[in-house]
Amino acid sequence: MACPELSVLLPVYNGVSYLREAIESILGQTYTDFELIVIDDGSTDDSLLIIGEFADSRIRVFSQTNMGLAASLNRAIELAKGRYVARQDQDDISFPQRFEKQMAFLEAHPDYGMVGTWAEIWIGDKKTRRAHKHPSDNLTLKFDLLFNNPFVHSSMMLRKSVFDEIGLYTNDKSRRLPEDYELWSRIARKFKVANIPELLQVYREVPGSISRNKINPLLDRAVAISRENLAWLLGATVTEQEVTDLAALMNGRYHLLSTKPNLQQLSRLVMRAAETLSDVHLQPTEILRKRAMIRLRVLKNHYLSYNHRRLSIVTTAFSNIVRKLTGWGAVA
Numbered sequence: 001m002a003c004p005e006l007s008v009l010l011p012v013y014n015g016v017s018y019l020r021e022a023i024e025s026i027l028g029q030t031y032t033d034f035e036l037i038v039i040d041d042g043s044t045d046d047s048l049l050i051i052g053e054f055a056d057s058r059i060r061v062f063s064q065t066n067m068g069l070a071a072s073l074n075r076a077i078e079l080a081k082g083r084y085v086a087r088q089d090q091d092d093i094s095f096p097q098r099f100e101k102q103m104a105f106l107e108a109h110p111d112y113g114m115v116g117t118w119a120e121i122w123i124g125d126k127k128t129r130r131a132h133k134h135p136s137d138n139l140t141l142k143f144d145l146l147f148n149n150p151f152v153h154s155s156m157m158l159r160k161s162v163f164d165e166i167g168l169y170t171n172d173k174s175r176r177l178p179e180d181y182e183l184w185s186r187i188a189r190k191f192k193v194a195n196i197p198e199l200l201q202v203y204r205e206v207p208g209s210i211s212r213n214k215i216n217p218l219l220d221r222a223v224a225i226s227r228e229n230l231a232w233l234l235g236a237t238v239t240e241q242e243v244t245d246l247a248a249l250m251n252g253r254y255h256l257l258s259t260k261p262n263l264q265q266l267s268r269l270v271m272r273a274a275e276t277l278s279d280v281h282l283q284p285t286e287i288l289r290k291r292a293m294i295r296l297r298v299l300k301n302h303y304l305s306y307n308h309r310r311l312s313i314v315t316t317a318f319s320n321i322v323r324k325l326t327g328w329g330a331v332a
Contacts, residue, residue, distance in 0.1 A: 004058070006034035006099060007080035007160070008088055011072035012051070013041040015090030018204065019050050022090050027056055031099035034086075035060055037076045042066030047090075070169040070179045077163055089154040092119075093202035101196055102157040112138070113191025114158040114184070116151040117200035124204070135291070136197040142188050143277055143288050146229045147250040147295065148222055149181040151193075155201040156180075162187055178218055182225050189232070223247045223256055233276055234269070242269060249302045250295070254309065263303045270295050 008026055012019060026036055036056075040048055040063045051061055062079065064072070077085060084106060088094060098117060105115050121130040134150040135141050144150040166186045169179045187193065226247035231238065241258050246266045248256035274288040 003081045004033050004035045005082050006031070006084045006086060006103065006157075007076075007082035008034050008036045008086045008099075009039075009073055009076040009080070010036060010088045010090065011039045011041055011069055011076065012043060012047050012090045013066065013069075013072075014043050014045045015047050016045045016050060018091040019047055020053070021093060022088060023051070023054055023059075025093040025095070026088055027054065027058075028096055029094065029099045030096050031103055034058060034099065035081060037079055038062070039064065039072040039076050041068070041072045070171070073179075074168040074171075077160070077168055080160060083160055084157055085160050086157040087154050089204075091204045091206060092154040093204075094155075095200045095202075098155070098200040099157070101198065101200065105194065105196060106157065106159065109192070109194070111192050112194055113162045113187050114156055114193050116157075116195045117155040118195065118198055119152045119155055119201040119203040120199050122202050122204045124206075131199060132203055133197070134195050136195045137287075138192040138194055139277065139281055139283050139287055140291050141193050141195065142281075143274060143291055145181075145185055145188050146233060146273055146277075147226050147247065149178060149184065151180070151184055151195065152201060152203055153180040154203060158187075162191060166190060174221070178222055178225070181222055185225055185229050219251050219253055220256065223251050223253050226250065230269070230273065233273055233280075237272070238269060242266065246270070246299075249299055249306065252302055252305075254302075254306045257306065261303065261306075263300065266299060266303075267296055270299060 010022070010026070015022075023036070036059045038051055038059060038061045040051070040061065042065045048061075048063070051059070060079070062075070064075070067075075084103065086099060086102065102115050102117070106112060116134070118134070119132045121128050121132065132152050134152070135144060141150050170182050184193070223244075224247075227240075227243045230243040230246060231240070234243070242265065245257055245261040246269050248254070249261060249266065270292055274292040275285055278285045278288055
């Protein structure tokens with residue numbers, strides 16, 4: 001086919017459960033000038049058979065030994081012919097007008113590097129009452145990226161030229177999962193970013209996935225990226241421990257905290273981050289003031305939860321010591 005405007009990247013690994021539905025949602029888009037690049041990442045199920053059911057000249061299929069999500073996406077980007085690239089996960093669904101609306105946005109806003117959408121949250125085939133409705137404006141998204149990821153990976157569309165300036169998904173295994181948060185953070189330092197405030201995607205929660213697991217190393221890595229983002233913005237005005245405590249508390253990773261995190265100082269850092277970001281982009285501080293207040297409430301709640309848990313641990317330890325010394329009750 002002639003070079004399309006858009007390349008859709010679909011990495012697949014053992015995706016039989018929902019793959020057919022994902023592909024159908026792409027082929028059913030109202031915007032049609034695209035290629036669909038499917039990277040089969042060493043699937044051991046019938047994923048390739050499902051892909052082969054679709055006789056559509058826009059589909060390009062590549063198979064490889066298992067390399068992981070980031071490497072598969074990097075290969076797909078290098079193979080892409082379009083000026084724009086869009087993401088799609090094997091278990092998610094794109095609503096018909098998703099590509100059309102994202103293409104229109106990027107065409108109308110040449111200074112934006114990427115745009116996502118809101119997404120319905122499904123568990124398996126069941127629609128829930130929940131949704132990912134992240135902020136849509138550039139400045140608020142840049143502020144939120146300091147702490148965690150305000151984008152749905154499977155909903156993203158980017159200019160391919162962005163990768164020429166900031167590079168591809170990271171090859172550093174210690175920074176993968178969440179490789180998307182790491183990439184968005186780099187992009188937002190050089191380009192404007194946005195979400196279309198419409199439900200144009202289905203994000204499917206799969207029971208047992210790492211992102212749904214409470215013992216989640218992904219969140220520890222997110223803390224590391226948040227810490228880098230805060231240090232990049234605030235520079236020499238903050239210490240490594242301060243940004244670590246702030247990133248850890250914002251993400252509820254109490255085991256990464258120092259012994260006595262200073263809530264007052266961390267609250268000042270949140271406000272300073274909002275003010276600094278406003279100054280950098282020559283925007284009134286009021287735009288971020290409400291968002292900063294929301295973050296301060298999150299910070300306070302995590303701080304209280306952390307101290308409650310710490311007090312509970314100390315109380316339990318003290319009770320056990322008393323029992324041992326006095327012989328009152330068995331010690332578990």
